[in-house]
């Protein structure tokens with residue numbers, strides 16, 4: 310329950326994403342974890358009630374999932390793109406902030422490895438997202454419009470020449486989750502009370518991101534791509550038949 314008098318550290322222990330949402334509002338977790346929500350809002354000139362409403366709707370949004378098996382393919386793509394946007398604009402900056410400020414912790418020996426590996430993961434991940442949107446999502450949306458006769462055959466044929474869905478499928482997510490290396494370094498995000506509060510926050514944030522990426526990759530690999538391949542087969546057969554008839 311979010312109330313103005315609650316301590317930020319306590320709230321974030323219950324739900325690490327509150328730390329991310331506060332971060333998006335300019336309230337940095339590591340500076341304000343010992344403050345109450347009301348005190349932190351006052352320091353930033355924010356109205357606590359407005360902040361609580363914003364946090365509540367953000368938490369609801371975090372819980373939102375879709376039934377990708379039955380929704381139209383264009384809605385599934387839009388949802389995945391929205392998730393990409395959230396990853397890039399909100400999730401990555403928060404995790405980057407936590408890792409950047411992480412100090413050596415005597416309880417673990419991987420802090421410097423994590424600081425070195427995380428920026429590489431982030432760079433690859435952002436590139437993966439942009440490639441996905443520029444190639445596969447674009448091709449799938451075109452296929453979807455083509456099935457409804459909203460695209461001319463030559464445009465679709467050109468997209469087939471430029472992009473192969475099956476080779477994308479074979480190379481997509483060599484491991485289902487791009488954060489696998491970070492999971493291994495941090496010993497499965499294992500955390501305990503003996504760790505510094507900062508390290509505990511970081512591990513929780515990484516674990517929650519990892520789990521969300523698993524859900525995301527599952528929608529892409531097991532729902533969106535198989536549906537797109539079916540569409541592609543149908544359209545290829547249609548194009549071949551049309552060409553033969555002409």
Ligand SMILES: [Fe+2]
Nearest residue numbers: 389438441529
């Ligand atoms: Fe994706």
Ligand SMILES: [Fe+2]
Nearest residue numbers: 441482526529
């Ligand atoms: Fe992906």
